[in-house]
Amino acid sequence: MVVAVVGVAGTLGASLLTQRGAERAKRREIELVREHEEVRENLALRRTCYAALNRDSRQYTTALNRHLHVMREQGVQDADREALDAAKAAHRDTYSEAQMIAPDAVLAAATAVNHALTLVYGQVKRLERGAPEAGETMETVSRAQQAIWDLLREMRAAMRVDLGVSAAD
Template identity: 60%
Template structure:
């Protein structure tokens, strides 16, 4: 047998085996990329679902805290609040605090900035009402200024809601 023929045969077999090996590796790389893409898409969907749930609850709890502050203000005007009145206010405050804390872990700055502004305003009104209830209002604080501060929360909540909706990709006006 001729050495040249053997070398040609070996080169042919090597080329055939090498080609199938390269094809197999390319197919594996393609499958890995496809799996990574599927995982990334699934992670994005899960994060969107998590944000949607958190944002809905944050919006609801901020509004309920605002309403509870208004109810408590009404009760203070009418006389001394009962333990049930205090418990209702504390429950609304705790629910908002929990939701705000959750949002701090998953929301981008575009949502956190208006959430923080609303949170500060809500806690400011809460502090005013508690100081008034204890008979220790800060300079110029009374039920009238507390009501004005509570009313000033609503525009902050609208700004927050707009930011929440924008982050979820809902850009139509509400």
């Protein structure tokens, strides 16, 4: 009788342990899938943000260059100011998003670009008003604007490394 009870208890216990083990394995599998989805969504979010920031930063840099040419050649009109301010606003919005998403290495490069763009924008506006600070000329501002392209390349490289598209230097 005791042997029968122990046998039945062992059989029932084994099936319960097997069932609990299977449940634990299934829960772990679900957790792994969820973690994988989160990683994939985070990567997609960064990719989208980086593409927008790269595009808008380049367009802002191009708008500054165009504005300088307009200032030299014909004088600035309201439409020219609006185009520059629209490029500035687009960059500001995507940079703000990157501040919340990008890791430190990418954010450092993006901040350098943002800082350079802000400085050149201020110089352009002072020249436009006819009130440049000491040393600010069309030539010095143009050189500062052209230097932004190197910062943009560095920012893009940091983004590509973060996304796993390029290897780190």
